[in-house]
Amino acid sequence: MINLKALSRRRLTAIAIVAILVISIAIALLVRALTPRVNKDDxxxxxxxxxxxxxxxxxxxxxxxxxxxxxxxxxxxxxxxxxxxxxxxxxxxxxxxxxxxxxxxxxxxxxxxxxxxxxxxxxxxxxxxxxxxxxxxxxxxxxxxxxxxxxxxxxxxxxxxxxxxxxxxxxxDRTSAPITDLPATDIKQMISSYTFMTNIDKYKKYLDPTDKKYLMLVNKTTLLGDSFSPSPLTAIDSSLVIYGGSKQLEQTAAMALEAMMQEMRAAGYADVYVTSAYRDYAYQSALFSTYINKEMSADATLTYAEARDKVLTYSAEPGSSEHQSGLCVDFITSTMTDLDETFASYPVYRWLCENAHKFGFILRYPADKVDITGYSYEPWHYRFVGQTAAAEMYLSGECLEEYLD
Ligand SMILES: [Zn+2]
Known part of the structure; x- marks a missing residue:
């Protein structure tokens, strides 16, 4: 005799299993449809x-x-x-x-x-x-x-x-929030972590002076007077200079420069020299007059004021040249015919971009700061400010005007 009760229980169990199976498949399909497909193809x-x-x-x-x-x-x-x-x-x-x-x-x-x-x-x-x-x-x-x-x-x-x-x-683009305002201890730590290829011990005491005069600002709006001259002035080692005889710098800047060039040469950049260093007010004044005369004789229709405006685009007015500070130099290679942007195409320029701050020097007129410095990009012109300021500017990407602000 068939047990009807048992049969219906078995049937119910079977129906329940099928139902659970169907629901599980439906859920699985739903989850798959809702999950973004990850394409792992090449x-x-x-x-x-x-x-x-x-x-x-x-x-x-x-x-x-x-x-x-x-x-x-x-x-x-x-x-x-x-x-x-x-x-x-x-x-x-x-x-x-x-x-x-x-x-x-x-x-x-x-x-x-x-x-x-x-x-x-x-x-x-x-x-x-x-x-x-x-x-x-x-x-x-x-x-x-x-x-x-x-x-x-x-x-x-x-x-x-x-x-x-x-x-x-x-x-x-380097405009996004730079990492700035490092605590002073980090800057000191950064400076003490510099490694050098040669022995620069005798120069170390000159690299990070505390005297604020090394941060002096000289530009088209902050001029030096005709009586300003740096002191003490010292001649740059003659093996480091080219064109126009002996060149001078303020003593501390000169020592830092020698250390930098010693390392530069050790890194394999022998063909690079200082072509300009300290220039006094009288020199800049004479240079400026020569340029004005040249412009006026090249174009007889120019007035003195027009010629002067033209000259100002490439030469500093007497008193506004940073070279009068005795804290900056222009570098040139022996294969360059003019002091121009081609300096940036020489590998030594890259070395300077990465290392100048270790000796307290900065690229004074970067390409992206023309509006602020008032000067065109001058990859050859380096200014001594001391290691701490140079390291801070290196990290923040600021030019001297921004840094002093
Ligand atoms: Zn210069």
Missing amino acids: FRVYFDERITVAYTDTVRNGVVYINAFDLAEYCELTVVGSQDELKLYASEGEYAVFTPDSAIVDIGGVKVNMPAPAYFDKDTLWIPCDFVNTHFIGVSIVIDTELNKLSVWRDTAEGSTSARPIYVSVTF
């Missing part, structure tokens, strides 16, 4: 041509990276350095220094944070795409993580056509 990276990059190289900890070497080639940037420190150089000597496993980038002396660290892998440097989008001017990356596609675009200039594109130069 990335297709579009520069002028397509490159395929492994998913695991492109995405790390959820951050999308790009091969900085490929990017540099596409953007016509120069890559130098080693695995410990890789530098991308743009035109006019602008640079960005990346350190593997660090999220801090040095852009022209300003420390900037990346959203994630750079890393060195497969003989190349990988940097976050988002950082390129925020800090590289003239190039952008469109990131598509559904189709795993990176499209790299360069900004074009006027007159550019798709058949014949004219790209603008790619440079770096």
Whole structure:
């Protein structure tokens, strides 16, 4: 005899199991539909041509990276350095220094944070795409993580056509909040951590003077009088100078300069000399008059005032030349015919960008501070301010006017 009760219980159990199964499948499908799909295919990276990059190289900890070497080639940037420190150089000597496993980038002396660290892998440097989008001017990356596609675009200039594109130069933006106001102890620590290739012990007492005169401001609005001359003045070692005989600097600045040039030579830069140092008021006055006469004879229609305005674009008015302070020098290489921006294309310029502050010197007229200094970019002109001030300016990216403000 069939037990009806048992049969209906078995049927109920079966129905319950099927129901649970159906509900589970429905939930699973729902969860899958709601979860964004992660496409782990290789990335297709579009520069002028397509490159395929492994998913695991492109995405790390959820951050999308790009091969900085490929990017540099596409953007016509120069890559130098080693695995410990890789530098991308743009035109006019602008640079960005990346350190593997660090999220801090040095852009022209300003420390900037990346959203994630750079890393060195497969003989190349990988940097976050988002950082390129925020800090590289003239190039952008469109990131598509559904189709795993990176499209790299360069900004074009006027007159550019798709058949014949004219790209603008790619440079770096260092305006984002710099790391400033380091406690004094950190600056002292930074200075004491400098390492040198040669023995500069005899110069060390000159590198970081406390006298405020080393921070004197001389520019087109803050002039020195005709009677100002630095003291004591001392001749720069003759092996370090070129053109026009002996050159002088204020003594402490001269010693710091010798230390810097000793290290510069040890680093392999022998072909670089001081072409100008202290210039007195009378010299600048005579130079200025010569330029005015030259302008007026080249163009007879010019009035004296017009000629003077023209000369002011390239020469300092007597009293406004920093060279009268005895605290600055102009460098030149023996293959340069004029003192001009070509100095920035010599490797020694890069060495100066990275090391001058260690000897208390600053690049006085940077390319991105023309509005503030009132002077065009002068990659050859270095001013002594002492190690502490130079280190602070190196970290903050400020020019002397900003620093003293
Ligand atoms: Zn100069």
